[in-house]
Amino acid sequence: MSTIDLQARIPNNVNLADNRQLQRALEHWQPAFLNWWREMGPSDFNAKQVYLRTAIGVDAAGWASYGYTPMPDYRWGIFLADREENRKIGFGDHMGQDVWQDVPGEYRSTFRRLIVTQGDTEPASVEQQRLLGLTAPSLYDLRNLFQVNVEEGRHLWAMVYLLHAYFGRDGREEAEELLTRHSGDADKPRILGTFNEPMDNWLSFFMFTYFTDRDGKFQLKSLAESAFDPLARTCRFMLTEEAHHMFVGETGVGRVVKRTVEVMKELDTDDVATLRKAGVIDLPTVQKFMSFWFTSSLDLFGSESSSNAANYFSNGIKGRPDEAKFADHVEAGTEMQIDVSDGKGGVRTDTIAMRNGMNEVTRLEYVKDCNVGVTRWNMAVKRAGVDFQLALPSSRFRRSVGAWAGQHTNPQGIPITAAEFELNKGQWLPTPDDINFVQSLMHRVTEPGKMAAWIAPPDRGINSNPVEYEYVKL
Ligand SMILES: [Fe+2]
Numbered sequence: 011m012s013t014i015d016l017q018a019r020i021p022n023n024v025n026l027a028d029n030r031q032l033q034r035a036l037e038h039w040q041p042a043f044l045n046w047w048r049e050m051g052p053s054d055f056n057a058k059q060v061y062l063r064t065a066i067g068v069d070a071a072g073w074a075s076y077g078y079t080p081m082p083d084y085r086w087g088i089f090l091a092d093r094e095e096n097r098k099i100g101f102g103d104h105m106g107q108d109v110w111q112d113v114p115g116e117y118r119s120t121f122r123r124l125i126v127t128q129g130d131t132e133p134a135s136v137e138q139q140r141l142l143g144l145t146a147p148s149l150y151d152l153r154n155l156f157q158v159n160v161e162e163g164r165h166l167w168a169m170v171y172l173l174h175a176y177f178g179r180d181g182r183e184e185a186e187e188l189l190t191r192h193s194g195d196a197d198k199p200r201i202l203g204t205f206n207e208p209m210d211n212w213l214s215f216f217m218f219t220y221f222t223d224r225d226g227k228f229q230l231k232s233l234a235e236s237a238f239d240p241l242a243r244t245c246r247f248m249l250t251e252e253a254h255h256m257f258v259g260e261t262g263v264g265r266v267v268k269r270t271v272e273v274m275k276e277l278d279t280d281d282v283a284t285l286r287k288a289g290v291i292d293l294p295t296v297q298k299f300m301s302f303w304f305t306s307s308l309d310l311f312g313s314e315s316s317s318n319a320a321n322y323f324s325n326g327i328k329g330r331p332d333e334a335k336f337a338d339h340v341e342a343g344t345e346m347q348i349d350v351s352d353g354k355g356g357v358r359t360d361t362i363a364m365r366n367g368m369n370e371v372t373r374l375e376y377v378k379d380c381n382v383g384v385t386r387w388n389m390a391v392k393r394a395g396v397d398f399q400l401a402l403p404s405s406r407f408r409r410s411v412g413a414w415a416g417q418h419t420n421p422q423g424i425p426i427t428a429a430e431f432e433l434n435k436g437q438w439l440p441t442p443d444d445i446n447f448v449q450s451l452m453h454r455v456t457e458p459g460k461m462a463a464w465i466a467p468p469d470r471g472i473n474s475n476p477v478e479y480e481y482v483k484l
């Protein structure tokens with residue numbers, strides 16, 4: 011098992027000290043990263059002590075230690091899951107061959123693009139969430155926000171390590187660029203659409219960590235299958251951290267729903283205006299935010315039919331999430347069906363090569379996973395005796411990428427006209443009014459254990475501490 015050198019300027023378990031040139035290059039990038047953190051990371055809280063977990067090992071028992079630290083002193087480092095001896099390529103045309111410890115020349119630009127695209131999302135989300143600390147509904151939530159932020163920063167480190175270690179000068183240039191693109195920037199935006207969406211309230215934050223971090227989980231799972239072993243090992247360890255981000259999302263939305271149904275019972279009403287006046291987020295608004303972030307995240311998987319996706323799979327570059335659970339790991343000549351718009355207001359079923367449909371295969375797994383939380387939220391609504399059901403819209407709804415891009419459908423996925431969409435979109439997606447209302451609830455609560463009125467307290471605190479623990483010392 012590898013050990014982590016925590017005393018090093020850059021904590022790592024990749025024996026950085028043995029490669030002086032690489033170490034120097036990364037030590038040169040480090041101050042640029044810290045500058046970025048100070049300028050683009052969480053505003054106003056850099057001097058505060060935050061109760062954070064830090065990776066100190068990559069094995070199950072010892073990978074996280076908890077303690078107070080100011081965020082700029084967080085020990086961002088490079089941690090790869092342990093190397094699996096004799097690991098073989100698990101899918102595609104190179105199936106059964108030894109995995110690669112270096113990048114084959116013919117796949118170099120493909121790998122670089124994939125790593126840069128993944129890497130770009132990590133700091134992007136930190137930028138999107140930059141101001142949320144100012145309106146945190148509790149110290150517990152404030153701490154969770156910062157935990158997510160420092161770990162996204164570490165995920166950036168994970169990708170920058172690969173760029174520096176395996177892509178020479180091009181890789182170093184890409185690493186610089188990762189700090190110069192910014193979320194929502196008109197001239198130099200982040201690469202993917204969702205990561206340029208403004209995030210100015212906590213309902214969006216919870217939806218983002220539930221739906222968009224879950225896209226991250228599926229991308230990482232696919233890359234964790236890669237024949238390029240250092241990438242696979244990096245992603246495997248990132249998944250350990252990622253789980254907490256989705257926990258924050260699932261419990262966050264769950265607590266919003268719980269609080270709303272409590273007040274619905276108390277006041278015996280489902281009237282939106284009455285509930286808003288009482289200071290909670292009505293369930294139709296929760297549904298609209300969910301529909302927005304879910305559909306935005308669906309686009310991140312790419313086109314339903316994609317020759318790039320086929321190329322990644324054939325060449326062992328990127329597999330399917332949990333590749334081992336599929337029966338056929340080569341998929342030579344196999345086919346699948348996808349629904350596309352027929353361009354005349356109807357739906358047509360196309361048969362495509364399975365290899366071309368890998369984005370869609372992954373997206374279907376993702377949708378299944380998203381539904382687990384929705385079912386839990388609905389159970390809480392039902393238990394409270396409230397008659398309402400949250401539901402994920404069809405994956406044809408409000409798409410900007412792929413077979414349904416620019417095609418209007420209702421949330422059930424039935425094609426409709428542009429005029430019908432315009433007429434109804436206020437019932438399906440957040441209106442400026444809905445956003446303003448949610449925004450109006452965003453006030454900072456700083457007393458340990460206290461919660462804003464629109465959200466229920468969590469069931470338990472962090473690392474066996476009580477909910478009223480002082481998670482951030484303000
Ligand atoms: Fe991440």
Ligand SMILES: [Fe+2]
Nearest residue numbers: 223226252255
């Ligand atoms: Fe994440």
